[in-house]
Amino acid sequence: SQKIEQNSEALNIQEGKTATLTCNYTNYSPAYLQWYRQDPGRGPVFLLLIRENEKEKRKERLKVTFDTTLKQSLFHITASQPADSATYLCAILSAGNNRKLIWGLGTSLAVNP
Amino acid sequence: EADIYQTPRYLVIGTGKKITLECSQTMGHDKMYWYQQDPGMELHLIHYSYGVNSTEKGDLSSESTVSRIRTEHFPLTLESARPSHTSQYLCASSDRGPVETQYFGPGTRLLVL
Numbered sequence: 001s002q003k004i005e006q007n008s009e010a011l012n013i014q015e016g017k018t019a020t021l022t023c024n025y026t027n028y029s030p031a032y033l034q035w036y037r038q039d040p041g042r043g044p045v046f047l048l049l050i051r052e053n054e055k056e057k058r059k060e061r062l063k064v065t066f067d068t069t070l071k072q073s074l075f076h077i078t079a080s081q082p083a084d085s086a087t088y089l090c091a092i093l094s095a096g097n098n099r100k101l102i103w104g105l106g107t108s109l110a111v112n113p
Numbered sequence: 114e115a116d117i118y119q120t121p122r123y124l125v126i127g128t129g130k131k132i133t134l135e136c137s138q139t140m141g142h143d144k145m146y147w148y149q150q151d152p153g154m155e156l157h158l159i160h161y162s163y164g165v166n167s168t169e170k171g172d173l174s175s176e177s178t179v180s181r182i183r184t185e186h187f188p189l190t191l192e193s194a195r196p197s198h199t200s201q202y203l204c205a206s207s208d209r210g211p212v213e214t215q216y217f218g219p220g221t222r223l224l225v226l
Contacts, residue, residue: 031211032211032212034212034214040152041201041220041222042217042219042220043203043204043205043217043218043219043220044156044203044215044217045217046214046215046216049212049214089156091215093211093212093213099213100158100161100171100172100213101213101215103155103156104155105154105155106155
């Protein structure tokens with residue numbers, strides 16, 4: 001079955017630095033990969049989507065890469081701010097007829113002032 | 114403004130009570146979902162619906178039930194609440210497109226005493 005792995009350890013970085021989060025997937029080649037942000041006690045919020053034929057996608061300070069050979073996506077936040085502190089989840093659409101989103105556990109990011 | 118709503122936001126209730134968690138969306142989305150999530154843990158899909166009169170059980174077995182009589186409304190019911198049902202319940206919706214980007218409500222935090 002399809003599976004997603006994200007850095008299980010929390011990531012702590014200094015304000016202004018670039019945060020890089022990893023999402024690895026197995027047993028499947030998704031056509032799309034999505035990144036969401038989740039704050040404590042809230043539902044995830046969609047951030048970015050990247051298609052399998054796109055190597056890189058940018059939105060303001062966010063950048064996502066998608067390496068279908070490595071089965072990996074990297075999520076970068078440049079010039080990080082304390083307000084970027086949250087858990088970031090990646091998700092892919094499962095294969096088959098009843099397709100559903102498969103979620104990673106998420107990586108907790110803390111940006112220290 | 115198109116949005117997704119959940120009520121109540123917080124609920125403390127005694128064992129054995131029947132509860133209904135409400136979820137409504139104004140985006141006209143066909144697909145709706147219920148997830149269960151404990152603090153710091155992954156999202157577990159417990160129910161989903163692809164349209165009116167369509168409901169399916171998710172990956173995590175749940176004693177709850179759902180109904181989809183109207184496109185915009187997807188309530189979740191627990192006939193007899195137990196302490197093991199204590200968790201956060203998140204409702205989401207997505208449109209018919211191939212990508213399935215999901216939009217989440219603010220969640221209901223349930224505590225069963």
